[in-house]
Amino acid sequence: MRLLVAGLLAGLSSPLAAADYLPPPSHDDGWVVADARTTHWDVARFAALEGKLADKTYKGITSILVVQDGKLVYEGYFNGGSAEQLNDIRSASKSVTSWLVGAAIDRGLIPSVQAKVYSYFPDKQPVQHPDARKQAITLEDLLTMSSMWECDDENQFSSGNEERMYVSEDWLQFALDLPIKGFAPWMTKPADSPHGRAFSYCTAGAFTAGAVVERATHKPLSAFAAEVLEKPLGITQSHWNTSPLGIGMGGGGTRYRSRDLAKLGELALDDGRWKGRQIVSADWVHHMLTVHAQARDDADYGYLWWCFRFPVKGVDQPAWAMSGNGGNYVFVMPSQRLVAVVTSTAYNQRYAHPQTQEIFRDYILKALPGQ
Known part of the structure; x- marks a missing residue:
């Protein structure tokens, strides 16, 4: 872990927690990285979150990434997760x-x-x-x-x-x-x-x-995905499952690295663009991220994307989400220009989805500048 978890047990002040914060490393993968402190993120919240992971309050979390305004400001890997891990994101x-x-x-x-x-x-x-x-x-x-x-x-x-x-x-x-x-x-x-x-x-x-x-x-789903989505986004590794008869499994089990999952979220946030290039039309993004059905009392549904609402400064804001078994999520909150990735191996555990949503609500959103 990149923050001093031990000091959190007594609730250290923000200045010391901020001193232990490290910006994400820069790689040749298209991401611009930034120091969260320069835009006044409360990095002590990230430290507190890492404390919850260390003491097993939150179980099975393997990565957490946070992007705002197209810049990666937080990146952490836990419980055997790594930047090169192909995460099974299920649904x-x-x-x-x-x-x-x-x-x-x-x-x-x-x-x-x-x-x-x-x-x-x-x-x-x-x-x-x-x-x-x-x-x-x-x-x-x-x-x-x-x-x-x-x-x-x-x-x-x-x-x-x-x-x-x-x-x-x-x-x-x-x-x-x-x-x-x-x-x-x-x-x-x-x-x-x-x-x-x-x-x-x-x-x-x-x-x-x-x-x-x-x-x-007239192409396998994996080949079409590589052509129109993955290669344009600079995604060089992925894994697609197939049915017993070889049809691409568009319903679950695809595997991506965490930084690449964040790209899929950023693509949604930026109307289908990545680095100024239109990958998928803005018209499609608009329809995909429009509520077309009510899934539950607390959630709506677009085109295979969930829509939740989370409080920011006391006001509920819509957050679109890719969501899968185990508590795997890519959150996209347009009002905050925010993308967050949480990967997890808590498959088939009843606490999986609630704990990931709690991480997003109580730590990532409360760390936003101006909270």
Whole structure:
């Protein structure tokens, strides 16, 4: 650790904590690094956070990075994490798939988010549970987790629960064969839901969205990602999983280094630009980071991106997020020109998501200049 954790136990003053703070090192990876003290970050909050990591209040955290105004101001690795570690970000991969859908639309390879999903897979038809409503499912329905498929990863009894998909060989056929969902009396129908969409978290849908990209581009998802996203961002290492039949897994398990995850956040913050170069259109970013569905009482959903609200100076501000099992997050808070990365290996632990959100809320945001 780069801050003097031992001195935190008695709550040292900011000047001493500031003296122990070290700016992130400069590498040849495109990032501009800066000293957080020059813009009046409360670096004692970073020290306090490292204390919580040292005493295991927060478990499994492997990296924390903070970027403001395009400059990397804090970078820490813990619990065996390192700058070269390819982090398994699980479902945060879904947000990368959204970038790839946008890149395909930008290139005219997919006409729009209104493209009909089943039209891309004539070789997979006829499907089980035929229904005109299935043929009407659009790419936007998959991006917003609001298709009419009976698919809910949070319900172990759901036909489309992801664990059922994983034990089948043909994941794509599994998804396309899903039945139309029914709405019990206690469930909110689309017409009665905010934004006209009934949200249901469905990894099979994100996987199918990635399969649409593969069919439209005639390339493996990993190859298209390297061409249109990773290489332009200077990302030289990544790992993509595939289904048993070789289709890119756009629903989870992609691996990136922490600094590269921060680039994906900065791309969202800067309207699809990196170093002044337009990588993905600003129009796509606008639609991707617009609320299209209410996921929970405390969270909304865009195109495979979550939208939370966190207090800054007592006022709730929206923060968009890539989010995955284990508490892996890339936060983007436009109002503060802020990107934060937290990677974690607390997979399948109930505390994982709450602890990462607490780190962002109680340490990173409270360290902001002027707090």
